[in-house]
Amino acid sequence: MKRRTLLTAATASVLALGLAAPSFAADKVKVGFIYVGPKNDGGWSQHHHEAAEEMAAHFGDAVEIVVQESVPEGADSERVLTQMALSGADLIFTTSFGYMDPTVNVAAKFPNVKFEHATGYKTAPNLGVYSARFYEGRAVQGYLAGKMTKSNKVGYIASFPIPEVIRGINSAYIYAKKVNPDVEFNVVWAYTWFDPAKESDAAQALIDQGADVILQHTDSTAPQAAAQKAGNVYTFGQAADMAEYGPMPRISSIIDVWAPYYIERVQAVMDGTWETDNTWDGIGAGMVGIGEISSAVPADIKAEAEALRDSIAAGEYHPFTGPLNKQDGSVWLADGEVADDGTLAGMNFYVEGLSGDIPQ
Amino acid sequence: MDFGSINPVVLLASLMVASTPILLAALGEMVVEKSGVLNLGVEGMMITGAVCGFIVAVESGSPTLGFIAAALGGMALSMVFALLTQVFLTTQVPAGLALTLMGVGLASLLGQNYQGLKPPPVTDLNIPGLDHIPVIGPILFQHDMIVYVSLLSIAGVWAFLKYSRAGLILRAVGENHSAAHALGYPVRMVRIVAIGFGGAMAGLGGAYISLIRVPQWTDGITAGYGWIALAIVVFASWKAWRILIGAYLFGGITVLQLNLQAAGAKVPVELLSMSPFLATIVVLVVISARRHGASNAPAMLGRIFHASH
Numbered sequence: 001m002k003r004r005t006l007l008t009a010a011t012a013s014v015l016a017l018g019l020a021a022p023s024f025a026a027d028k029v030k031v032g033f034i035y036v037g038p039k040n041d042g043g044w045s046q047h048h049h050e051a052a053e054e055m056a057a058h059f060g061d062a063v064e065i066v067v068q069e070s071v072p073e074g075a076d077s078e079r080v081l082t083q084m085a086l087s088g089a090d091l092i093f094t095t096s097f098g099y100m101d102p103t104v105n106v107a108a109k110f111p112n113v114k115f116e117h118a119t120g121y122k123t124a125p126n127l128g129v130y131s132a133r134f135y136e137g138r139a140v141q142g143y144l145a146g147k148m149t150k151s152n153k154v155g156y157i158a159s160f161p162i163p164e165v166i167r168g169i170n171s172a173y174i175y176a177k178k179v180n181p182d183v184e185f186n187v188v189w190a191y192t193w194f195d196p197a198k199e200s201d202a203a204q205a206l207i208d209q210g211a212d213v214i215l216q217h218t219d220s221t222a223p224q225a226a227a228q229k230a231g232n233v234y235t236f237g238q239a240a241d242m243a244e245y246g247p248m249p250r251i252s253s254i255i256d257v258w259a260p261y262y263i264e265r266v267q268a269v270m271d272g273t274w275e276t277d278n279t280w281d282g283i284g285a286g287m288v289g290i291g292e293i294s295s296a297v298p299a300d301i302k303a304e305a306e307a308l309r310d311s312i313a314a315g316e317y318h319p320f321t322g323p324l325n326k327q328d329g330s331v332w333l334a335d336g337e338v339a340d341d342g343t344l345a346g347m348n349f350y351v352e353g354l355s356g357d358i359p360q
Numbered sequence: 361m362d363f364g365s366i367n368p369v370v371l372l373a374s375l376m377v378a379s380t381p382i383l384l385a386a387l388g389e390m391v392v393e394k395s396g397v398l399n400l401g402v403e404g405m406m407i408t409g410a411v412c413g414f415i416v417a418v419e420s421g422s423p424t425l426g427f428i429a430a431a432l433g434g435m436a437l438s439m440v441f442a443l444l445t446q447v448f449l450t451t452q453v454p455a456g457l458a459l460t461l462m463g464v465g466l467a468s469l470l471g472q473n474y475q476g477l478k479p480p481p482v483t484d485l486n487i488p489g490l491d492h493i494p495v496i497g498p499i500l501f502q503h504d505m506i507v508y509v510s511l512l513s514i515a516g517v518w519a520f521l522k523y524s525r526a527g528l529i530l531r532a533v534g535e536n537h538s539a540a541h542a543l544g545y546p547v548r549m550v551r552i553v554a555i556g557f558g559g560a561m562a563g564l565g566g567a568y569i570s571l572i573r574v575p576q577w578t579d580g581i582t583a584g585y586g587w588i589a590l591a592i593v594v595f596a597s598w599k600a601w602r603i604l605i606g607a608y609l610f611g612g613i614t615v616l617q618l619n620l621q622a623a624g625a626k627v628p629v630e631l632l633s634m635s636p637f638l639a640t641i642v643v644l645v646v647i648s649a650r651r652h653g654a655s656n657a658p659a660m661l662g663r664i665f666h667a668s669h
Contacts, residue, residue: 038578042476070579155622186622189629196576197569197583201378205618208370221476222574229481244478359629 029269031055031262032066032089034080036096036219037194039069043219044193044239044256048095048118051258058263062270073098081106085113091269093262094118096193097162103127114274116265119164121345123276130261133282134164135171135344136312137254138215139319140290140305141236142172144252145213146180147301148234155206156187157199157216157223161359163347165217170351171319172215175308177353186211189359196222207233214249224250234296241291252305253291260286280341283313320344325352366619371612372499377573379611380510381406381565381582385589386596386603387510387517388561393593394521395554396534396660400456401441402562403586404463409434409563410570411467414577415474417567423482427506427567434563435556437463442555445664446548452662460586467579474577482506482572506568511604513561518600530554534658537665547665562586591640595647597656606643613639 033052035045049067056065066089071077077099084092085106091114094103100120107115107127115127123129145154154176158165169187176183186209188202195218203214203223213234216223221242227233227249235245237253261279268274281287290309293302311317322333327350333339350358385402392399412433417426437459444455485508487501521527532540533550541547569585570577588610596602617632625632 038475040473040475041578046476186624188618188621191629191633194578195583196574196578197581200574200576201614201618202622204374205615205622208367208374208619209622211622220576220578221478222576225478225575356624357626 027062028064029059029062029091029266030064030066030089031266032084032092033068034071034077034084034092034094034096034099035067035069036073036098037070039067041194041219042221042240042242043237045069045095045219047240047256048093048258051256051262052093054259055262055266058259059266063266071099074102078102078105082109085110089113091116091266091274097160097164098193114269121278123278125276128265128275128277128279130277130279131164132256132287133280134254134256134288135167136282136319137288137290138168138171139175139312140309141215141252141254142175142177143179143305143308144236144293144297144301145172145215145234146176146178146183147304148251148297149176149180149183149213150232151210151212152180152182152184153209153211153213154183154185155203155209155211155214156185157202157206157214157218158187158189159193159217160191161189163345166350166358167344167347168215168217169354170347173354174319174324174351185354187354187356190218192218194219196220199223200226203227204230221245237291243291246292247294247296250291250294251296252293255289255291257287257289280345283309284315326350327352327354366616366623369495369498371615371619373502375608375612375615376499376503376507378615379607380507381568381573382585382589382592382610383510383603383607384506384513384565384568385562385586386592386607387513387600388558388565389589390593390596390598390600390603391517391521391530391561392554392558393661394534394598394658395530395551396537396658396663396665397445397551397555398452398456398662399438399441399459399555399558400453400590401438401459401463401586402558402589403582403584404460404466405434405437405559405562406463406566406569406586406589407467407580407582408437408463408470408566410566410581411471411474411577412563413567414479414570415470417479417571418474418477421480423480423571424505426479426571427564430563430567430571431560432563434559434561434566436559437466438555438559438562439552441559442552446552446555449664449666451664464580471577471579475579477577479571479575479577482575504572506564506572509564514600514604521600531658534660537660537663541665541667547667551665562589565589588637588640591644594657595640595643597647598658599656609643610636610640 037045039049068080071080093116095118097119103117104122107124117129119131120129173185190198190202199218200222203226207230216238224235224245227235233249234251235249239256241253242250318338320339322337323335324333326332409430413426413430416429417423441459444450445452482504485505491497491501533547537547592606595606613636617635
């Protein structure tokens, strides 16, 4: 029976080591981040990464960050998350919509690890969600697009047909239409968050079709490059300022500001006060920034766009305020009525005036 | 379907740009296959060319130097394949597949610090006098240098294979390497040179994507174009001018489907996105079903040559 005794002893010591290990590491919080694109994509993922580094700098030695970039959405991300949780991460931020179900699955397997999923809607006791009200920024972009277009054709490079993206299209369209009744939106679905070649082709096709303003819900700067080459086309930075393409073609941008949120949540983990949450902040709370409106925009239009931005920031005005109809003509919001967060979070319809169907 | 709002002139002009990378890579691969070697590493050589070209263009500020570096980069990688298959006599299919895997990984490593950067712009080279001809001018004569190079190289390869003695030797090596060897032709050397040419063309095609078409560097930027190029060689039945048709067909449908989407055609987006690949498969099937279609392949394609046999 000696062998069995030995085995038991070995198992016991391994267990003891395993249990003891966290107490050694407990003083240093390990925070994981996974990105859908490379961490220097010039857009969405880069901004998450910069916020992660800002958070790490804020806490200094108290925090260790682990980063995995270019993780495909789907099964691969589940493996990466499991690996991160196994290697001792205390808190993991998953920064793309498509990580939603993988995050839910992994969170269920590791109840002691905390998860935060960006732009999703599924929560659990150890899984919180956070997103920004990008549609507030889209309203400002739509306003500028409607004012700046000469061909009255606005191109929109959409990524995936999910509520987040549809909200953006609707919001931009409503404001473009408000200031320019003749405006027309052409939407191209790229089915990717980050693929410079596809994004560039999509931008080129829209420009070929006569669009002179391009909005993008994809993360690379390739559409900006295509617009720059074409000459008289205006674009907006997405997720990052993309200021290197200003003052033309980039005339403004939506900037994501994640660092304060990351700092707050990591602090909560340190203090032991972390609880699942559902954060959805906009311009007012500072999670969405509007990039400098460039000199290519006339001063009066710039002032009006900034006034719109400020009234949204102050909470005086909601970008989805009635009267608004759905695409089929049925009434969505009555005069003066404001959209509730539930409808916005699950938005799966176009507003009246947009042409084409949302792919199912 | 509503084609009304699509301007055919603009469409044809952007078709030429979209097709150029495939055209270059497919033309290079055709010459390789004509010499009896099947190199499945086109994708790997393309992406290596894409990253080499991008790095050199960014560092030197000169797109021309970038393209030269891309051709050299693609050629350098193809020499790995030449070493494996011509010196060590390994089987060509796995060696080619390995080349693709290696090229993709190598490119990703080299390009790590170059993501999100802007390469120096490539200016269009309008042909004076011809670029203002209505319709034909914008389609044919308002492009960048590489588009013209690609068209000239189609003609060059065609003439080389058909009229030159060196071209005849290359074809002889591809049709019957033992006979060519018996006649005293350096089979191995001919094949190594052909492989190098294929690598340079693939590298050039890759750099066209990263320096002109997108222009940006990111992992996996060639997005499977190397595989399409391989299919187009079969599609073209190993004839240079048919490569042109094949590449423009694929590029044309790629551009057309985006334009249809942008113009608001009532066709499901998913169907449009897969249409270039569907078309390639359908055409391949049609070609292979014809009696003499696939039999036009070089007889020694993929066979190992050993001087003692």
